[in-house]
Amino acid sequence: MEAIKEDMIYPIILTDLGTGLRRRELLGLKWEDIDLQSGTATIRRSLLQLQGRLHLQEDTKTKSSKATIRLPGEVLKVLKQLKRDQAQSKLLLGEGYLDQGFVFALEYGRPIRTDYLYHRFKALLKEHGLPEVRIHDLRHTFCTFLL
Numbered sequence: 001m002e003a004i005k006e007d008m009i010y011p012i013i014l015t016d017l018g019t020g021l022r023r024r025e026l027l028g029l030k031w032e033d034i035d036l037q038s039g040t041a042t043i044r045r046s047l048l049q050l051q052g053r054l055h056l057q058e059d060t061k062t063k064s065s066k067a068t069i070r071l072p073g074e075v076l077k078v079l080k081q082l083k084r085d086q087a088q089s090k091l092l093l094g095e096g097y098l099d100q101g102f103v104f105a106l107e108y109g110r111p112i113r114t115d116y117l118y119h120r121f122k123a124l125l126k127e128h129g130l131p132e133v134r135i136h137d138l139r140h141t142f143c144t145f146l147l
Contacts (some may be wrong), residue, residue, distance in 0.1 A: 003128045009120050011078045012104050012112070013138065018075040020142030023135050024048060027112055028056060028100040031083065039076050042068045048100075049114045079103065 001015075004010050012026055019026075024046035033042045043066055044102055046057045071079070082103065088106055090097045098109040121135050 004124050007120070007124060008107075009112075009117060009124070011082050012117065013121070014078055015071075015075050015104075016135070016138040017029060017145075018072040019069055019143055020139045020146075021069075022046070022139065023114060023117065024057075027102075027104055027114060029103040029115065031103055032101060034071075034103060035074065036080055036083070039071045039073075040068050041071055047114065054111060082096055101141060 001010070002015065004013065015021070016023070016026055019041070021029075021043065027041050028045040028047040029041060029043075030045075033044055035041075044058070048057050056066045086105065086109075089109070090099060093108060098106060100109060100111060102109075102111045118135060122132070124130075125132055
């Protein structure tokens with residue numbers, strides 16, 4: 001985690017390790033789902049990539065996936081910084097910032113594509129000489145932490 005701290009996907013990876021959310025649920029999070037005061041996130045939707053296009057599905061994979069979860073302190077800290085960074089980008093880019101309300105967005109506001117996250121994650125693992133794992137394995141790691 002220390003090695004990728006400056007990478008744009010660091011907040012996603014940290015949030016995944018701290019919550020166990022599915023990749024699509026993470027990428028579907030909007031700021032309206034995050035309560036920074038109470039330290040919670042409400043999981044309502046998923047961001048899907050079908051035939052190269054992004055689709056926001058106003059649902060989750062399973063009914064039990066729709067839930068309000070507590071965010072660990074370190075995740076909350078990173079999300080607060082991410083919100084400040086996005087506010088800064090909005091000021092700098094003005095109308096060039098395409099705000100769609102996503103928590104995890106590119107520097108100009110567009111949502112992060114699932115394939116981009118996959119390839120960036122794989123590149124970081126290789127770059128830092130780490131074992132090849134799937135992003136979904138972070139969800140398993142979260143469950144192991146709970147045990």
